[in-house]
Amino acid sequence: MHGCAIPTSNWPTSWSTLRSNKVSRNLITDKDVQVIEVEGRSLIKIHVPRADRRERPVYIGLDPYKGTYRRNHEGDFLCNREEVTRMFADQRAMRNRRTAGSLKVMAWVTWIRPR
Secondary structure, eight states: OOOOSSHHHHHHHHHHHHHSTTBSOOOOOGGGEEEEEETTEEEEEEOOOOOOTTTOOOBBSSOHHHHBEEEETTEEEEOOHHHHHHHHHHHHHHHHHHHHHHHHHHHHOOOOOOO
């Protein structure tokens, strides 16, 4: 385990990387970041929240087919082309479902003209 002599001095660099175009979508907020003590060393602990199906894929770099990773209990693994394509399809399906629901509601609305 390695610690940082002054962990908060490393945080601005990490935060600016997340806010740049190196990551397609920043899911991390200030509340997801903590400096913790472990075995007498200061560590930066970052909770990375799970991306919603509408937000996926989240990727590093400019190409989602080369920079999308999935997380399981053993670590992060590079997604293959099919997995990334499926994420885009899920994203479209969620968007279409939301739009279809709006149209169904609109079908039941009775328009009343003002007098």
